[in-house]
Amino acid sequence: MLPFNTKKTNPNIINLAVMLAAFAAAVPASALTGATWKKYFGLTPEQKPAFDQANKDKAEKVKALKAQEEGGIQDLRGQVDAKASDDQIKGTFSRLRAATQAIHAAEDGFWSQAARILTPTQQAKLLLKSHPPKNPPGLASRPAASGTPSPIPGDSAVSASGKTPAQEWKVYFALTPTQKQPFDDANQTKRQSLKQEHEDAEKAIEELSRKVGAQASDAEIAPAFAAARRALAAPVRTEEIFWDEVAGILTPTQQAKLYLKGKPLRK
Secondary structure, eight states: OOSSOTTTSOHHHHHHHHHHHHHHHHSOGGGOOHHHHHHHHTOOTTTHHHHHHHHHHHHHHHHHHHHHHHHHHHHHHHHHHTTOOHHHHHHHHHHHHHHHHHHHHHHHHHHHHHHTTSOHHHHHHHHHHHSOOSSOTTSOOOOOOOOOOOOOOOOGGGOOTTOOHHHHHHHHHOOOHHHHHHHHHHHHHHHHHHHHHHHHHHHHHHHHHHHHHTTOOHHHHHHHHHHHHHHHHHHHHHHHHHHHHHTTTSOHHHHHHHHHHTSOOOO
16 A cells, blocks of 8 residues: 555656555665665654664674674684683683673664664564565575585694594594583584574565565564564574583583684684
8 A cells, every 4th residue: 555645646756656666575675775775764754863873872882892702703713722721711702702692682672772763664674674585575596505614723733734624623623522422412403403493584584575575564564573583583592502502511622612613714
């Protein structure tokens, strides 16, 4: 339904609105920029000051926290390479995890604020701008991304010649026979959970995108938006559960090595 009285509105304005709606339905929100995004997002003059302030506050907070996180990664890498004590590494890794958790908390806080400012449709559009569906309605499917193994952190222990990366990693990670089975079980549980959760999140995002593209009502979009937010949060919880679990299996140094395996060196 068009949000105005078509009997009293200039036909040219009606045609422009219809064209804009069709364009927005065919193009992912993530691809909209500048004036096109502003028109699509549809902030009212009453909403704009509060939303702009909430967005600014979140951006500043997340920027500072990400700087802390990056600093923590570099500190942790330096301690591992220098073969610091488990106690030293444990403290740094704990602070690093706290910074990561604070980033997620800041994002959640922003969405709580946004819910008091924006309509469900606007919230959905904003979410889809940062989390576009892989296969937007009306567009060709993207080819599946091929997985690439994570690089092994730099350390003299993994520089021996004649070994495959997998063999080098095993030597470097140094799991004991007692640790191996519980760690393998925890890792497998995490992988299975994440696989399902990422699939569920993509389905929820696609459903939300479909409803927004179809210009569904706020009442219809609200539960789809809530479902998408829950689905996107699930992998974060799974990662936290995994790290809590392996803290009872691995040494702090092993936890740090495992964490850094997924954090390649920045050039």
